[in-house]
Amino acid sequence: MTRYVAAIDQGTTSTRCILFDPAGAVVASAQEEHRQLFPRAGWVEHDPVEIWTNTREVVGLALARANAVAGDLAAVGLTNQRETAVVWDRHTGEPVYNAIVWQDTRTDAICQQLGELGGGADRYKDRTGLPLATYFAGPKVTWVLDNVDGARERAERGDLLMGTIDSWLLWNLTGGPDGGLHLTDVTNASRTLLMDLHTLQWDESIAGDLRIPTSMLPEIRSNSEVYGEGRKAGALAGVPVAGSLGDQQAATFGQVCFTPGTAKNTYGTGNFLLLNTGETAVRSENGLLTTVCYRLGEEQPVYALEGSIAVTGSLVQWLRDNLRVIGGAGEIEAVARSVEDNGGAYFVPAFSGLFAPHWRSDARGALVGLTRYVDRGHLARAVLESTAYQTREVVEAMDADSGVPLRELRVDGGMVVNELLMQFQADVLGVDVVRPRIAETTALGAAYAAGLAVGFWSGLDELTAQWAEDRRWTPSMPVEQRERYYRKWQKAVARTLDWVDEDD
Numbered sequence: 001m002t003r004y005v006a007a008i009d010q011g012t013t014s015t016r017c018i019l020f021d022p023a024g025a026v027v028a029s030a031q032e033e034h035r036q037l038f039p040r041a042g043w044v045e046h047d048p049v050e051i052w053t054n055t056r057e058v059v060g061l062a063l064a065r066a067n068a069v070a071g072d073l074a075a076v077g078l079t080n081q082r083e084t085a086v087v088w089d090r091h092t093g094e095p096v097y098n099a100i101v102w103q104d105t106r107t108d109a110i111c112q113q114l115g116e117l118g119g120g121a122d123r124y125k126d127r128t129g130l131p132l133a134t135y136f137a138g139p140k141v142t143w144v145l146d147n148v149d150g151a152r153e154r155a156e157r158g159d160l161l162m163g164t165i166d167s168w169l170l171w172n173l174t175g176g177p178d179g180g181l182h183l184t185d186v187t188n189a190s191r192t193l194l195m196d197l198h199t200l201q202w203d204e205s206i207a208g209d210l211r212i213p214t215s216m217l218p219e220i221r222s223n224s225e226v227y228g229e230g231r232k233a234g235a236l237a238g239v240p241v242a243g244s245l246g247d248q249q250a251a252t253f254g255q256v257c258f259t260p261g262t263a264k265n266t267y268g269t270g271n272f273l274l275l276n277t278g279e280t281a282v283r284s285e286n287g288l289l290t291t292v293c294y295r296l297g298e299e300q301p302v303y304a305l306e307g308s309i310a311v312t313g314s315l316v317q318w319l320r321d322n323l324r325v326i327g328g329a330g331e332i333e334a335v336a337r338s339v340e341d342n343g344g345a346y347f348v349p350a351f352s353g354l355f356a357p358h359w360r361s362d363a364r365g366a367l368v369g370l371t372r373y374v375d376r377g378h379l380a381r382a383v384l385e386s387t388a389y390q391t392r393e394v395v396e397a398m399d400a401d402s403g404v405p406l407r408e409l410r411v412d413g414g415m416v417v418n419e420l421l422m423q424f425q426a427d428v429l430g431v432d433v434v435r436p437r438i439a440e441t442t443a444l445g446a447a448y449a450a451g452l453a454v455g456f457w458s459g460l461d462e463l464t465a466q467w468a469e470d471r472r473w474t475p476s477m478p479v480e481q482r483e484r485y486y487r488k489w490q491k492a493v494a495r496t497l498d499w500v501d502e503d504d
């Protein structure tokens with residue numbers, strides 16, 4: 001008798017495995033962090049082998065904690081940090097270079113050159129829904145092929161495979177060099193700059209522009225179907241691998257945003273606000289991305305508008321690790337509460353340039369409005385407030401693109417335990433902020449997708465009925481004050497632009 005569905009959530013900072021029961025409740029979980037490698041300013045890498053090792057460990061641990069074995073699992077679903085790219089040898093399974101992470105800015109020159117072929121930053125926007133920016137996976141693969149000795153020749157011989165983290169893990173989970181499946185799903189594929197958003201197939205002419213041999217590309221599949229099963233030697237031997245989707249789409253699914261007009265915002269390393277737009281791929285005129293929200297088996301794809309913010313929770317980590325102003329992320333709330341307001345300080349964390357809605361790779365971080373009055377408490381406030389202001393920027397873009405103002409915001413992710421931030425978010429937006437009872441919505445979404453494929457859950461109505469509200473924050477700040485703060489934020493953003501020089 002199968003009792004649970006497992007989800008593997010491979011995030012930017014850690015890897016989790018969570019087992020869910022039929023009610024969508026967490027039965028057991030395990031989590032492990034991996035190293036963040038910063039070889040140069042603007043470069044961010046992960047070791048793909050470390051990620052695969054951690055994945056196996058957390059799966060084994062979560063099963064042990066639930067006193068379960070593979071036979072107790074109806075299915076396993078996968079979800080992952082998106083856009084992070086890996087290139088590996090199909091015969092040995094060895095990566096030819098570290099994974100280049102979504103935050104990495106090294107492909108700036110490649111993106112500029114692609115724009116110069118004609119069309120500028122919007123060259124592929126109609127086909128892919130994306131601007132040309134360092135965020136996306138395709139140019140990262142181009143960089144590897146151009147910069148790793150012998151890689152291009154090996155790729156052209158057909159010896160190398162590429163993929164986002166989902167592909168890397170799916171290939172390893174299903175056998176690696178010994179028959180592993182080389183697949184990706186439509187949501188991850190929609191973040192490569194290589195997939196046509198309307199046909200849901202690779203666009204060979206873009207692959208040509210990026211000089212990526214098509215033999216390296218994985219097959220694109222839906223988010224909910226049986227792809228294969230866990231390899232014989234592993235802890236998931238024989239378990240159907242039946243769901244896979246990018247982590248932000250998974251959170252949207254876990255928050256049961258199944259109807260057009262529903263939206264969620266995830267507060268993790270970065271923030272990602274997705275609005276379900278139904279079967280229409282809405283072209284953004286306000287700096288948002290058009291992306292695949294999910295596709296269940298052979299059903300019509302559902303699309304989303306997305307506001308991606310590169311730095312939110314990672315700014316809290318930066319305060320902890322680089323400045324040592326706090327000892328742990330949980331401390332920031334008490335430090336921020338030691339003062340009334342930000343003391344005039346605004347922190348724009350443009351560490352990877354600015355993503356939505358600006359898409360300015362020439363921006364760099366700035367802390368402005370400083371006087372001798374500003375202390376540690378004000379700095380902590382400025383750090384938390386930056387997340388709320390950046391979110392308002394993408395909500396305004398979303399309202400303009402969709403023509404319908406957001407009425408409330410469903411939230412999840414590691415930062416939503418911070419009550420001060422959540423109240424400030426409601427104040428700055430002027431709408432209610434709502435947190436669900438199951439905070440692990442990303443993993444839950446992957447479990448739901450996998451469970452649906454094997455009949456563990458009956459359909460979207462059953463999942464919708466499982467969603468329950470935990471906490472609601474209602475705006476209480478006077479409108480005039482909110483607008484004054486936000487205008488100051490906009491001035492701060494203007495000061496970060498045009499910072500990077502060509503010879504930097």
Ligand SMILES: Nc1ncnc2c1ncn2[C@@H]1O[C@H](COP(=O)(O)OP(=O)(O)O)[C@@H](O)[C@H]1O
Pocket residue numbers: 011012013014267268269270312313314315316317329330331332333413414415417418
């Ligand atoms: N109490 C807190 N206040 C503010 N930020 C927090 C708090 N606790 C954790 N965080 C931030 O949340 C982030 C982790 O969220 P999580 O959803 O696990 O991230 P990811 O999936 O991107 O790895 C970290 O960047 C951390 O700094």
Ligand SMILES: O=P(O)(O)OC[C@H](O)CO
Pocket residue numbers: 010011012013080081082083102246247248268269270308
């Ligand atoms: O791992 P997270 O939760 O920070 O999410 C990363 C996003 O998928 C990047 O697009």
